[in-house]
Amino acid sequence: MSMTITEKILAVHSGKVSVVPGELIKVNVDIALANDITAPLAIRVFDEMGVKTVFDQEKIALVPDHFVPNKDIPSARQAKIVREFARRHNIKHYFELGDVGIEHVILPEKGIVVPGDLIIGADSHTCTYGALGAFSAGVGSTDLGVIMATGQTWLKVPATIKLVFEGTPSRWVCGKDLILYSIGLLGVEGANYKTLEFSGEVIKNLSMAQRLTMANMAVEAGAKNGIFEPDEITRAYMENRSSMQGSFLESDPDAEYEKVININVDQMEPQVALPHSPDNVYPVSEVDPVVLDQVFIGSCTNGRTEDLQIAADILKGRSVAHGVRLIVIPGSPHIYKESIKNGTIETLLDAGAVIGPPCCGPCLGGHMGVLAEGEKAVSTTNRNFIGRMGHPKSDVFLASPAIAAASAVLGRIGSPDELLQPKF
Amino acid sequence: MKIEGRAWKFGDHVDTDLIIPARFLNVSDKDELAKNCFADLRPDFVKGVRPGDVIIAGSNFGCGSSREHAPWAIKAAGIKVIVAKSFARIFYRNAFNIGLAILESEEAVDMLSDGDQVSADLSSGKLQALKSGRHFSAKPIPAFMREIIEAGGLINYVKLKKAA
Structure with a gap:
């Protein structure tokens, strides 16, 4: 059965041969992520569940990035909760000042997320990793707490809207402009519960930094995830970052899309x-x-x-x-x-x-x-x-x-x- | 479960920054969060809200950040159900996970005004405007999500399943 790249990743992670939009599936999570705002609530959930150990100490990333260096006593307390949890459970991907950056910047940079992965984060901009050809989506702290305990969560397979960018962008038009233009076109709930798949000639030539910008903002159109098919630019980006190469998946040529929107960028101005x-x-x-x-x-x-x-x-x-x-x-x-x-x-x-x-x-x-x-x-x-x-x-x-x-x-x-x- | 109270009406695209601004996210205690619910958008909400009151909102309620602090602030303020035309994806999950019921009904939202007395039956999804006596039906909640609400949230649901 032909599938989109998103459906392929979800099928692999739910142990199925294929999945279709609308299907409720239970998936195995490769990386579970939270920050200094969302982790304390997730940790409370984890503790309330009465679980003693995390599902995998190498598959959880805790990144204090929102209110650090701590701005006041309450935020210092939140960061401390995360720090102590990370120590107690020997969390591999916990980062402290000096090593820490913005979660969605450092996870790709350090090779913690790779193409084909399924990443769930308690932060709405977790969708950023779609730039690498991974499935990644934001959830709240309760979902994340349960994932830290079980390594699994449920998802509804989203239908995909394909955005095809053609033409030659002018000098100052970059990934940010393409995604702002797309959100303007779709509206803030135009892709609610759905996937945005970015493709076309313009995308093939887009740097990884700009792809990360675009995938990052998929959620501003309501999308569950935004995704790019990994290619040579992805391969070059991944080099020397991770021992794992990941799975380079592509949408089948006859995959079904809910909608295909063609966008010509020839006349596009910065947005x-x-x-x-x-x-x-x-x-x-x-x-x-x-x-x-x-x-x-x-x-x-x-x-x-x-x-x-x-x-x-x-x-x-x-x-x-x-x-x-x-x-x-x-x-x-x-x-x-x-x-x-x-x-x-x-x-x-x-x-x-x-x-x-x-x-x-x-x-x-x-x-x-x-x-x-x-x-x-x-x-x-x-x-x-x-x-x-x-x-x-x-x-x-x-x-x-x-x-x-x-x-x-x-x-x-x-x-x-x-x-x-x-x-x- | 049946509840009855005042309708607090909101427009479209009420984002989580409006439900609880980020400057109040340096704590995770639910009652502390409730104190600042709708702090900028509706400063009269926290003082005026009573147990049983209902939030009525337009489309895409809860868009923006994934902060679970938003549904927690609403729930801890005393709200048991939100009726909206539609919900943003992450908020929808979060609300169920913490045991805050949410219903979708275009008609109820269009017909109800701020301050109206409303009753809501969470298991059947039936709503009634008490003054006019008018009935509205919300979209049925998927069975497994209703079980989560009835258990009081995902954690209790998981615990019950484990015990069973």
Whole structure:
């Protein structure tokens, strides 16, 4: 029976020859993930179940990344609960400051997740690992607690929407723009309970960093998972990262899709999601030149070496506009180091940016760069809900690192083209 | 299980940041979380909510983050059932897992207003507006998920299954 890549991974992990959309299946989990916000609740569930040992100490990843370095006493207590649990159960993939980065950045980087895996995480952006050709989905803490005990969970096999990107993207159009455009097209619940499969010529040439950005935001259209067929770019990315090669699966040519949407990128501009929804998307040229207070470049969406480099290329020899705070957070210690070696960090500092330690930073409005009432920010993150980055009366505009960097220089929302080709 | 109370009406796409903003996620105690439920969106909710009250909401309720703190905050505030046009995927799972009943009914959501008195029968999915006497039927909950609700959540369900 012909299947999509998602159906193939689910079949393998449920011990079936094939699965069909709508079927309820019990699956074996390769990696179970939680962070300093969601793990304490999952640990409570685990303890309430009266289980003595985790299902596999090598298949659980606990990553304190949201409120670290700890911002206050209660958050320090949450992190301590996770630390003590990790020690007690000898969890292999527990990371402490100095080694820790954003969960969805370090799991692929360290080769903990590989193509063909089934990953379940107590974080909605767990869908990021679809970039590698893995099935990965977010759940809540109770599901995760049960998985830590049993190694299994139930899933409903999702129907797949295939997005086919064709054409030649213009200079500043990157993965972030493709996914923002797609969310604008589908709406925030357009893919609820479903899979988004990304394909087409544009995708074949897309770097792993940009694929990770796209898969990361699949959940903003409501999707259960977003996925790419692994290819030579995946193989090159995996090299030297993991002893496990993983399974390189592909959708069958006659696999059934609920919908196939063709998107031509020839005329596509960089995209911006206006407050207060990730589907409120417009081409940058149609966005009012809103005056900014803050620009944030980082997060599980756009905190990778390539993202920081794109920003630095635009900021080189320029300065952040007066009155704008530019916060840059490398997604992991490895990325931080790479960005020091290749000169990115120096360029960013020269331009007037402040560099934060690897963590989620201001993305979720609890820590490190919270917005005041009435403030406006461009952010390379994934959500711009009311109050997401601070005061309920602050505004967040989602965009790519290129748009964020250019906007930081302009002091308002704008495109790098405005810097490179001055208007006369 | 039958409950009766006031309807708290919300619109479409109520995300988990609105249910409980991230600045309150530095604790995981349920009663502490309940204190900040809908803190920015509906500051009158926590003071006014009574056991038996019902949340009525539009489509895609609970979208956004996977934080289970959101359904916990709602449940610990005294809500036993949410009726919405549709729910975001992770919230749907989380609500069942912690024993918070959720029902889907377009009609009930369209016809009920904030402050209306409502009764809800969780096992049959039947709803009634007490003033007009009007009845509504929600989509039936899949049997195995109903068992989870009746057990009081996934943990108790697993324990019961193990004991059986």
